[in-house]
Amino acid sequence: MSSSYAPTIGLEIHAELKTQTKMFCNSKNDPDETNPNINVCPVCMGFPGTLPVVNKEAVKQVLRVGAALGGTLADYTEFDRKNYFYPDLPKGYQISQYQFPLVSKGSLRDISITRVHLEEDTARSQHGGDGWSLVDFNRSGIPLMELVTDPVIHDAHVASQFAQELQLLLRYLGAGDANMEKGQMRVEANISVSKTKDFGTKVEVKNLNSFKSVEKAIEYEIKRQTEALERGEAIVQETRGWDEMKEITYSQRIKEDSHDYRYFPDPDIPKFRLSRVDEFSSKHIKNSLPELPWIKRERLIRNGLDVANAEILVADHAYASLYDEKIEPIKDAKEKKIATNILLTSIRGMNAGDSELARIGDSLAVAARMRASGEINSSAAFTVIQKVLETGKPFKRIADDMGLLQMSDSGSVDQIAFEIVKENEAVVNEIKAGKEEAMKYLLGQGMKKTKGAVNPPQLEASLKRIIFP
Numbered sequence: 091m092s093s094s095y096a097p098t099i100g101l102e103i104h105a106e107l108k109t110q111t112k113m114f115c116n117s118k119n120d121p122d123e124t125n126p127n128i129n130v131c132p133v134c135m136g137f138p139g140t141l142p143v144v145n146k147e148a149v150k151q152v153l154r155v156g157a158a159l160g161g162t163l164a165d166y167t168e169f170d171r172k173n174y175f176y177p178d179l180p181k182g183y184q185i186s187q188y189q190f191p192l193v194s195k196g197s198l199r200d201i202s203i204t205r206v207h208l209e210e211d212t213a214r215s216q217h218g219g220d221g222w223s224l225v226d227f228n229r230s231g232i233p234l235m236e237l238v239t240d241p242v243i244h245d246a247h248v249a250s251q252f253a254q255e256l257q258l259l260l261r262y263l264g265a266g267d268a269n270m271e272k273g274q275m276r277v278e279a280n281i282s283v284s285k286t287k288d289f290g291t292k293v294e295v296k297n298l299n300s301f302k303s304v305e306k307a308i309e310y311e312i313k314r315q316t317e318a319l320e321r322g323e324a325i326v327q328e329t330r331g332w333d334e335m336k337e338i339t340y341s342q343r344i345k346e347d348s349h350d351y352r353y354f355p356d357p358d359i360p361k362f363r364l365s366r367v368d369e370f371s372s373k374h375i376k377n378s379l380p381e382l383p384w385i386k387r388e389r390l391i392r393n394g395l396d397v398a399n400a401e402i403l404v405a406d407h408a409y410a411s412l413y414d415e416k417i418e419p420i421k422d423a424k425e426k427k428i429a430t431n432i433l434l435t436s437i438r439g440m441n442a443g444d445s446e447l448a449r450i451g452d453s454l455a456v457a458a459r460m461r462a463s464g465e466i467n468s469s470a471a472f473t474v475i476q477k478v479l480e481t482g483k484p485f486k487r488i489a490d491d492m493g494l495l496q497m498s499d500s501g502s503v504d505q506i507a508f509e510i511v512k513e514n515e516a517v518v519n520e521i522k523a524g525k526e527e528a529m530k531y532l533l534g535q536g537m538k539k540t541k542g543a544v545n546p547p548q549l550e551a552s553l554k555r556i557i558f559p
């Protein structure tokens with residue numbers, strides 16, 4: 091029965107933009123400020139008689155997002171007042187955009203977008219258990235981008251992937267950090283289920299603070315609505331919250347329609363003809379875009395990286411630049427593969443930070459070449475790379491200084507083997523008695539003695555010649 095109900099999902103995503111100052115005043119936009127009510131002024135506290143001035147940088151950032159999404163950038167735009175009362179909204183209205191958003195249409199991960207507009211964030215209220223409430227205006231008036239998708243998503247996982255790709259895009263563009271746990275990016279999902287082509291009654295789910303919550307809440311809501319309809323109940327159009335602990339949605343309030351907000355153009359803000367300003371022109375904005383995440387992903391896979399490694403690089407700017415600068419130019423395929431492994435397995439496994447990564451220089455290519463030619467073995471290379479990250483000294487010099495270059499002349503290897511046999515009589519006897527796996531222990535002793543510089547197959551051959559003459 092339940093399989094005949096198909097879900098339809100649309101997303102509304104808010105993201106705080108990373109600008110020097112707030113949307114309509116000169117107060118600092120600093121999400122890391124922990125003291126309350128520091129970055130405030132009469133404008134963002136909603137004092138009567140103050141006048142908003144539009145933040146040019148915020149407009150530019152939304153236009154860049156729009157251009158990256160292949161959307162239509164507005165020629166004419168205006169700001170509107172969205173009227174509602176809430177203690178964290180000192181003016182009694184929020185300045186937003188209604189009829190003339192900065193961006194219309196476009197798509198991301200094949201999901202079509204309705205609009206992207208610019209508005210201001212509210213203050214942050216904090217409610218105490220015994221009836222008091224505090225309001226912090228640091229967040230009041232921070233530029234907020236809102237992106238609305240068409241109701242074309244039919245799967246919770248696809249919805250979550252869309253949000254993740256948008257987060258990447260915002261970071262690539264330097265438009266925002268979009269950290270969901272910090273509330274810098276907030277996802278709301280409109281969900282309905284229906285047996286026919288017509289949409290069912292939609293329910294809006296809020297308070298989704300992680301990509302996992304987005305997915306779980308949508309799945310929960312699809313199931314809840316389907317079961318209600320199967321019982322013959324009607325779905326109420328409402329806003330529901332997500333309880334992260336209980337993993338359920340719960341009713342918050344009956345949803346307002348847009349006419350409840352009595353939108354009208356803000357008379358304090360002039361109308362804009364964006365195409366008349368050179369730096370807002372579509373051509374200028376498009377030329378300012380960096381390589382976008384999905385373009386980079388395609389390029390890396392085309393160049394031979396597997397999907398998982400490509401995804402690591404797409405998500406991590408520091409590693410990706412290192413890859414592009416130091417590994418991409420390597421001609422030899424084998425060396426290139428080794429260098430990729432050193433970067434994405436060894437170095438990444440060491441949790442190297444930006445300052446350490448900056449020290450790698452040409453050592454990555456040198457390490458790969460020396461590994462490929464057998465001049466150094468993999469465990470020794472790992473040790474040397476660690477030192478390179480710590481000190482910034484060249485790979486070859488460290489390998490030399492630490493005596494980690496592969497010992498390959500047979501005389502010295504035999505000498506080592508001879509010492510090992512002499513020092514481990516009991517183990518040697520076990521091997522002679524047929525316990526071949528004990529050879530591993532002797533090899534380990536050899537690695538220890540030479541700090542990994544001996545070539546294991548060569549040592550094993552030498553040990554066998556001495557033990558079984």
Ligand SMILES: [Zn+2]
Binds near residue numbers: 112117130131132
């Ligand atoms: Zn202010």
